[in-house]
Amino acid sequence: MPFDSKVPGVTILGKVKPEHASEILTPEALQFVATLHRTFNPTRKALLQKRVLRQQQIDQGILPDFLPETKAIRDDVSWRGAAPAPGLADRRVEITGPVDRKMVINALNSGAATFMADFEDSNSPTFDNNLSGFVNMKDAIHQRLSYTAPNGKQYNVRKDGKVATLIVRPRGWHLEEKHVLIDGEVTSGSLFDFALYFFHNAKKSVEIGIGPYFYLPKMESHLEARLWNDVFNLAQDYIGMPRGTIRGTCLIETIMAAFEMEEFIYELREHSSGLNCGRWDYIFSVIKKLRQDPKYVLPDRSDVSMTTPFMDAYVRLLIKTCHKRGVHAMGGMAAQIPIKNNEAANKAAMDKVYNDKLREVKAGHDGTWVAHPELVKIALKVFNEHMPQPNQLHIRRDDVHVTAKDLLNTHVQGGKITEVGIRANVSVSLMYMEAWLRGAGCVPIHNLMEDAATAEISRSQLWQWARHQAKTDKGVTITPQYLLKVLDEEVDKLAKEMGEQRFKASKILQAKKHLSGQITGKDYADFLTTLLYEDIVVYDDVKAKI
Structure with missing residues (x-):
């Protein structure tokens, strides 16, 4: 009841x-x-x-x-x-x-x-x-x-x-x-x-x-x-x-x-x-x-x-x-x-x-x-x-x-976009979203305690780079296709690290589905937490949308 x-x-x-x-x-x-x-x-x-x-x-x-x-x-x-x-x-x-x-x-x-x-x-x-x-x-x-x-x-x-x-x-x-x-x-x-x-x-x-x-x-x-x-x-x-x-x-x-x-x-x-x-x-x-x-x-x-x-x-x-x-x-x-x-x-x-x-x-x-x-x-x-x-x-x-x-001077002296930075953003976004979907809102990733704020930076940068076709320090143009390829590779990497049983039990693929829609420079959710929230709403005896 x-x-x-x-x-x-x-x-x-x-x-x-x-x-x-x-x-x-x-x-x-x-x-x-x-x-x-x-x-x-x-x-x-x-x-x-x-x-x-x-x-x-x-x-x-x-x-x-x-x-x-x-x-x-x-x-x-x-x-x-x-x-x-x-x-x-x-x-x-x-x-x-x-x-x-x-x-x-x-x-x-x-x-x-x-x-x-x-x-x-x-x-x-x-x-x-x-x-x-x-x-x-x-x-x-x-x-x-x-x-x-x-x-x-x-x-x-x-x-x-x-x-x-x-x-x-x-x-x-x-x-x-x-x-x-x-x-x-x-x-x-x-x-x-x-x-x-x-x-x-x-x-x-x-x-x-x-x-x-x-x-x-x-x-x-x-x-x-x-x-x-x-x-x-x-x-x-x-x-x-x-x-x-x-x-x-x-x-x-x-x-x-x-x-x-x-x-x-x-x-x-x-x-x-x-x-x-x-x-x-x-x-x-x-x-x-x-x-x-x-x-x-x-x-x-x-x-x-x-x-x-x-x-x-x-x-x-x-x-x-x-x-x-x-x-x-x-x-x-x-x-x-x-x-x-x-x-x-x-x-x-x-x-x-x-x-x-x-x-x-x-x-x-x-x-x-x-x-x-x-x-x-x-x-x-x-x-x-x-x-x-x-x-x-x-x-x-x-x-x-x-x-x-x-307050609006965002120039970063010597700042670069690198493949390492791109992969770090994909990895942090993916791993944090997976944890959040499991009910954990604060998780250690790459020797940092990550919460929603740092995950938001990561996915927003990916969106921004794809939107404006930014270039890496090696001259590579960051396209939606490039980022989706990196996402696939990072998911494959996690699958190998976790092993088949842990990977299947995780929320990685669910997180990937959400993240893939956020890094093409098109759709942009106001907050990751609002994007993901429906997935953790569970009603007594029935799961439905309000």
Whole structure:
């Protein structure tokens, strides 16, 4: 029998385990989900349509720029974001990862200042993954989180008071939760994730000395930040919590958002906890938004570094903007992971992490991201040495002046497109998509921790190169036929490496089918996650399309 929500107008189509029913999908929580959906979903859909219209303008040559209608906000030096909230004053190292139970415990115990539990780019949003993630979040906040591995090993959250402050990243505004209908309409993944975490944990989080804290992803307009602020206000009023208790850090991971940084902080003001350089998604967004213009063709992903002009300008502007408004400027992700059984390769990878974090702290960042517990020590060492105090909000960066031209300067000195880069993009896209279809949203590939953002760069570059018939450093023209041939070869290579049995059990061919439609320079899905989502939607007793 399908799960009975006991809430008028709320239909649960996914399979619900007993612990999910009793702990998460309670009638009271679902009523809150429905309230948020009915209040805010029309605005969400309208803002997504604005994205479509803005893309059409960009395709016609009307490039992003700072908004004249919000100039007064940028020029007004009197306003500030909120003061750092409890548990968020010192954010010098933040670890991120999926909401898997064992990984949550390891992240909380890692020694990082905060842990961003990710329902978005690190999570394949099967209904079971999401609901299990909410159980894990509730157990973490209510201080009862433990895990026993299949081999009997016990995992517990440390008791010495050095547990990372929990921050949750819900899905972006563009994503849906098709396992839940409200009044016959598919609900927003963002509102669903926010509502269930907030409803079950907001009061308890304050009780233990922190608060309900969020990372806000993939926004393209300050109006989308305004919508989050409206959601925060209604949510706090709904449970009788003072406004301003919630805090949200905006990920600046789209080229559109880079032109509205001050406006993002302004819209969230009493709820703002700063901005973050979501650098991998940012590179993806630059390719995606400017993909029709051959002037913006980028070289191999490995050549696009943080010293590339458009990346350097974006970082400098973010730090200046945050410190001007009194909020944290968070650095980007180190995707490296320890390399076992190869001391030289591991040292080179860890040195790369060290130098990256050194660049960030010297630039003025107040903290940084890592993807693996072993990297926490390296990042802490750098930030402790160069930023002994909890943050460096006092560094104003008044010397920085970034123009629209600077943010759009994608020239990469010495950058090349190589066959190695092409094959790496095909391999990463293919392997990540296969894992995501299996329900794993964060996977180690080629000694890097890959999530949806890095896979998006890879497939978008392939599309861009085919679209504009770019040439490799050897003079080879990149055509759709060339890329499809490489795809076939990479699939054959994986088949040999995996063996017949593993290959047949995998989702490689399913991933290949999707990827082959994305690398010809014609069809282009807005996001890989929306392209693949239908394949992981499983309804209770029946699989069908909504």
